[in-house]
Amino acid sequence: MLTDDFGREVTGVRVSLTDRCNFDCVYCHNEGLGDTRGPMDPQDDEMSTDDVVRFLEVAAEFDVDAVKFTGGEPMLRQDLEEIIERTPDSMEVSLTTNGTFLPGRAPDLVDAGLERVNVSQDALDPQDFAEITKSGAYEKVLEGVEAALEAGLDPVKLNMVVFEHTAGYVPEMVDHVAENDGLRLQLIEYMPELTGKPEWNIDIQRVHDWLAEQADEIEHREMHDRKRYWVGGTSDDDGGMVEIVDPVENPTFCANCHRVRVTHEGYLKGCLNRNDDLKSMGEMSKPEIREAFREVVENRVPYYGEYMIQNGDGEWELNDEYLEVEPPAD
Numbered sequence: 001m002l003t004d005d006f007g008r009e010v011t012g013v014r015v016s017l018t019d020r021c022n023f024d025c026v027y028c029h030n031e032g033l034g035d036t037r038g039p040m041d042p043q044d045d046e047m048s049t050d051d052v053v054r055f056l057e058v059a060a061e062f063d064v065d066a067v068k069f070t071g072g073e074p075m076l077r078q079d080l081e082e083i084i085e086r087t088p089d090s091m092e093v094s095l096t097t098n099g100t101f102l103p104g105r106a107p108d109l110v111d112a113g114l115e116r117v118n119v120s121q122d123a124l125d126p127q128d129f130a131e132i133t134k135s136g137a138y139e140k141v142l143e144g145v146e147a148a149l150e151a152g153l154d155p156v157k158l159n160m161v162v163f164e165h166t167a168g169y170v171p172e173m174v175d176h177v178a179e180n181d182g183l184r185l186q187l188i189e190y191m192p193e194l195t196g197k198p199e200w201n202i203d204i205q206r207v208h209d210w211l212a213e214q215a216d217e218i219e220h221r222e223m224h225d226r227k228r229y230w231v232g233g234t235s236d237d238d239g240g241m242v243e244i245v246d247p248v249e250n251p252t253f254c255a256n257c258h259r260v261r262v263t264h265e266g267y268l269k270g271c272l273n274r275n276d277d278l279k280s281m282g283e284m285s286k287p288e289i290r291e292a293f294r295e296v297v298e299n300r301v302p303y304y305g306e307y308m309i310q311n312g313d314g315e316w317e318l319n320d321e322y323l324e325v326e327p328p329a330d
């Protein structure tokens with residue numbers, strides 16, 4: 001197991017399989033690449049099946065025990081089932097998707113070894129959904145969620161980015177997961193860095209406060225020091241779990257970040273929001289990937305909080321002063 005200078009063990013990897021997408025969500029950070037999604041046809045710059053598997057085998061050697069496949073839209077990759085099938089058995093496999101391609105494919109993904117799925121769904125009203133995603137695929141997404149549940153994926157989490165457009169939909173989304181067995185909700189604090197729209201921010205603390213009033217029980221999740229609120233009952237059968245993903249405002253979120261990332265082009269990076277530590281795995285052999293992985297972990301710093309500062313040009317830089325301070329205990 002590799003541990004960075006801030007005492008954070010790396011237990012998971014988040015692999016973007018493509019920057020292509022059939023949606024154009026107004027808030028999309030494209031896993032750290034911003035609004036640079038590629039054309040819809042398969043692209044030469046994407047990691048091959050073998051590249052992805054080679055990297056995962058190395059990560060498994062370092063005791064990484066979870067992989068999340070994401071994108072762009074990862075289900076645009078026709079080899080997703082093969083990638084999952086060839087993922088080392090020691091890893092829990094999950095997927096974050098917009099859900100449109102789950103109908104028909106969910107059972108094959110489960111057969112290949114997929115254990116759970118997160119489906120982006122920011123609204124319950126088709127018109128609102130279309131405005132946010134710039135897509136008319138609302139019904140397909142609902143079918144996708146249904147297909148995931150039927151295929152036995154557990155849990156099925158709905159991802160909702162909470163920002164100016166969607167903040168008003170939070171209560172109905174909470175009711176929705178409380179009323180539907182097997183569904184959970186992740187409320188994701190809007191990250192403005194890569195969208196250029198800081199004015200869409202809302203105060204996520206208000207959502208915490210409101211949920212605390214509704215909740216029957218509040219749990220803690222170690223990854224990112226997140227809060228989980230049970231509403232309407234304390235099991236997936238009689239209630240709903242709502243988890244808040246709040247990187248910006250939660251001061252201990254980054255201090256509890258245990259993931260290394262890989263871009264669709266095969267660059268290793270230590271943080272979603274940083275592109276100054278990229279390491280291309282290109283044609284690397286396994287020993288070289290091992291070395292690159294070690295190096296990226298060595299260079300990891302928690303991003304939000306006082307570790308990074310914006311310079312006069314609005315670019316983020318390491319706050320050297322802060323780095324001289326004793327890092328937090330793990």
Ligand SMILES: Nc1nc2c(ncn2[C@@H]2O[C@H](COP(=O)(O)OP(=O)(O)OP(=O)(O)O)[C@@H](O)[C@H]2O)c(=O)[nH]1
Binds near residue numbers: 191
């Ligand atoms: N800043 C930051 N945001 C994250 C991180 N992990 C997840 N998020 C945010 O949450 C969004 C949804 O991520 P998911 O992959 O669905 O969820 P997750 O929380 O990573 O994964 P699980 O809860 O383990 O399924 C991401 O695209 C980010 O916007 C992280 O490590 N750092």
Ligand SMILES: C[S@@+](CC[C@H](N)C(=O)[O-])C[C@H]1O[C@@H](n2cnc3c(N)ncnc32)[C@H](O)[C@@H]1O
Binds near residue numbers: 028096159
């Ligand atoms: C980039 S998408 C990739 C996977 C897939 N296309 C999907 O939408 O689920 C992964 C997640 O990032 C979230 N996300 C995108 N832009 C965001 C932003 N600016 N702030 C917070 N979360 C964001 C989305 O809601 C989605 O749940």
Ligand code: SF4
Binds near residue numbers: 030133
């Ligand atoms: S579906 Fe996912 S990758 Fe596509 S635009 Fe929306 S958030 Fe971004």
Ligand code: SF4
Binds near residue numbers: 254257270272273302
């Ligand atoms: S350090 Fe913070 S911003 Fe970067 S990936 Fe981890 S939790 Fe996200």
